[in-house]
Amino acid sequence: MIKRTVYLNRISPFIDKDIIKVITGIRRSGKSVLLQQIQSELIKRGKSKDNFIYINFEELQYESLLDYQALNEELVQRIKQINGKAYLFLDEIQKVISWEKAINSLRASYACDIYLTGSNSQLLSGELATEIAGRYVEIKVYPFSFEEFLEAINSDRQNLDHDFLTYVEIGGMPFLSLIYQDQQACDTYLQDIYSSVVLKDIVDRYSIRIVDLLRRVISYLSREIGHPISATGIGKFLKNEHRGSSIDTILDYISYTCDAYLFTRVPRTHLQGKQNLKVNDKYYITDHGLRQTVLGSNQQNIDQVLENIVFVELLRRRYQVSVGLNDKKEIDFIAQKGNDKRYYQVTYMLGGQQTIEREFGAYAGIVDNYPKYVLSMDKFDMSRNGIIHQNLIDFLLEK
Numbered sequence: 001m002i003k004r005t006v007y008l009n010r011i012s013p014f015i016d017k018d019i020i021k022v023i024t025g026i027r028r029s030g031k032s033v034l035l036q037q038i039q040s041e042l043i044k045r046g047k048s049k050d051n052f053i054y055i056n057f058e059e060l061q062y063e064s065l066l067d068y069q070a071l072n073e074e075l076v077q078r079i080k081q082i083n084g085k086a087y088l089f090l091d092e093i094q095k096v097i098s099w100e101k102a103i104n105s106l107r108a109s110y111a112c113d114i115y116l117t118g119s120n121s122q123l124l125s126g127e128l129a130t131e132i133a134g135r136y137v138e139i140k141v142y143p144f145s146f147e148e149f150l151e152a153i154n155s156d157r158q159n160l161d162h163d164f165l166t167y168v169e170i171g172g173m174p175f176l177s178l179i180y181q182d183q184q185a186c187d188t189y190l191q192d193i194y195s196s197v198v199l200k201d202i203v204d205r206y207s208i209r210i211v212d213l214l215r216r217v218i219s220y221l222s223r224e225i226g227h228p229i230s231a232t233g234i235g236k237f238l239k240n241e242h243r244g245s246s247i248d249t250i251l252d253y254i255s256y257t258c259d260a261y262l263f264t265r266v267p268r269t270h271l272q273g274k275q276n277l278k279v280n281d282k283y284y285i286t287d288h289g290l291r292q293t294v295l296g297s298n299q300q301n302i303d304q305v306l307e308n309i310v311f312v313e314l315l316r317r318r319y320q321v322s323v324g325l326n327d328k329k330e331i332d333f334i335a336q337k338g339n340d341k342r343y344y345q346v347t348y349m350l351g352g353q354q355t356i357e358r359e360f361g362a363y364a365g366i367v368d369n370y371p372k373y374v375l376s377m378d379k380f381d382m383s384r385n386g387i388i389h390q391n392l393i394d395f396l397l398e399k
Contacts, residue, residue, distance in 0.1 A: 002151050002177075003037060004033070004141070004148075006316070007023075007034055008034070008041065010139050011034075011139055015038065015041060015042065015045075016042070016045070016085075016113055017113070018113075019135060019136060019137055020103060020107060020115075020116065020132055020135055020136035020137070022118065022124060022136050022137065023035070023115065023116065023117045023118075023138075024118050024119070024123060024124075024138055024140050025117075025119070025142060025261055025286075026260070026261035026262065026286045026287065027119045027196055027197050027200070028175065028193050029143045029173065029174070029261075029286075029287075030141055030174045031091070031117040032056070033174065034117075034141060035054070035089045035091060038089075038115060039054075039087075050082070050083075051083075051086055051087055052089065053075065053082075053086060053087065053088050053089065054090075054091070055089070055090050055091065056091040056092065057090070057091060057095040058092050065096065066095055066096050067096065067097050068099055068100075068101045069102070071102045072101075072102040072105060075088065075106055079110050079112060084111070085111045085112065086111065086112040086113070087113045087115070088106070088114045089115045090103075090115070092117060092119060093116045093117065093123070094118045094120045094122075094123050100131035101131060103132065104132050107132075119260065119261065120201060120205070120260060120261075121258065121260075121261060122259050142172075142286065142315060143171060143173050143174065143286070143287045143312075144174055144177065145172065145313060145316055146164065146167050146172075146393070146396040146397065147396065147397055148172070149172055149177060150163060152174065161393075164393055166180055168298050168299070168302075168305060168309070169183075169298055169299070170183075170186045171190070171287040171288050171289020172287055172288075172289065173190065173287055173289055176289070186289075187293070190289050190290060190293040193290065194290055197262055197290075198214065198215065199211075201260035201262075202257065202262075205256075205260075206252075208253075212243070213243055213253070214253050214256075216237075216238060216243055217238075217254065217257070218262070219295070220234050220237055221257065221285070222285060222290075222291045223295060223301075224283075225284055225291065225304045225305075225308050226282055226303075226304045226307045227304075228282060229254075229280065229281060229283055230280050231247045231250045231251050231254070232247065234250050235247060235250055261286050262285065262286060263283045263284065263286065264284050264286065264311075265281050265282075266282045266283070266321060266322060266323055267281055267323070268280065268281060268282065268322065268324075268325055269323065269325065271324050271325060271366065282323055284308050284312065286312065287312075288308050288309055288312075291305070303346070303348050306346055306348060306375075307332055307346040310332075310344060310375060310395070310396075313395075314335045314344075317335075317337070318337055319335035319336060320336050320337065321335050321336075322334050324343065326363070327365065329362045329364070331343055331345060331362050331363070332346050333346075341370040342371050342373065343363065343366070343370065343371070344373045344374075345359045345362055345363075345372075345373065345374045345375065346392070347359050347374070348376065348377055349376055350376050350378050359374045359376075360384060360385065363387055371388060372387045372388065373388050373390055373395075374388070374389045375389075375390055375391075375392045376389070376391070376392060377391065377392055377393070378391065379391060
């Protein structure tokens with residue numbers, strides 16, 4: 001079990017403070033392990049394990065607590081038995097009906113430090129957020145970065161290309177680092193995660209009756225990673241598959257997959273007018289290993305997979321990411337964090353002059369001084385005209 005240092009550093013300023021820590025992310029991305037690591041950090045700070053209360057709402061033994069009143073009663077009883085401050089660790093809190101009422105009451109009434117995890121992005125939206133508004137901080141957790149993957153498999157980093165190919169094929173779900181040399185075991189585990197996300201976080205949560213239709217929408221989104229998506233286009237695809245559906249249903253299904261952190265929607269922005277386009281957003285999958293599970297191979301359409309890996313890495317680094325339209329050309333990513341703004345083009349190899357002109361030429365006419373990158377697997381530096389060419393593995397491993 002590797003230490004999720006990036007996330008612990010983000011949480012650290014809020015540990016033992018009167019603010020609710022909410023850890024979100026796709027199922028099995030490491031949220032529960034992060035809770036354990038937070039507990040270890042508290043023990044290092046002199047806190048007693050006897051003051052910790054941990055509940056995982058996925059476990060059947062806690063089914064009676066899936067209502068806010070029952071949960072409140074249980075926690076009040078247990079807090080009263082603790083000498084001093086209580087530390088609450090509540091895993092998959094979204095399963096509790098109106099959970100925010102119990103949590104807000106406990107925070108206001110008792111000396112307790114609260115940590116929650118959730119696998120649905122609606123956890124902190126709408127009415128739920130108003131109950132604890134201004135009293136929480138959200139930490140988004142993603143599957144292993146390539147850097148974390150190398151650490152987890154104890155790589156000697158002598159053959160990074162081979163390690164990266166393994167990462168491309170299986171993705172970054174943390175448990176895979178224990179079985180990464182067994183492709184069949186990896187495939188089985190990823191299929192199990194995919195089924196859990198689809199059935200528990202989408203089908204059950206939203207009472208979907210036509211599961212096959214949902215799976216076809218997910219397949220379409222997975223295949224079209226990095227391409228503009230429209231509900232109309234998906235509708236035509238489904239019609240060709242003899243599975244017609246309304247545009248509203250398709251839009252709902254896309255939204256549900258994003259709520260479950262399976263996909264992330266990325267807006268497209270005109271660089272000249274700086275307005276977001278209202279249609280044809282792009283979608284990227286949270287873990288590219290799940291894409292291989294859906295489609296069967298990540299080595300086909302490798303450009304899309306590499307683009308997806310870069311996108312999620314930018315999210316890990318806490319950038320706000322959009323797609324840029326520069327006249328008729330498209331820039332893969334505009335990444336912004338405060339005053340730090342960067343442009344990225346991603347391709348597998350700069351193998352020919354046409355590819356070179358396409359990737360570097362995408363920046364033509366952009367006159368600002370923000371750094372502009374072309375990322376590829378090429379080993380030689382092909383920077384030109386102030387545009388930085390960087391090896392993609394070097395980008396993923398840079399500090």
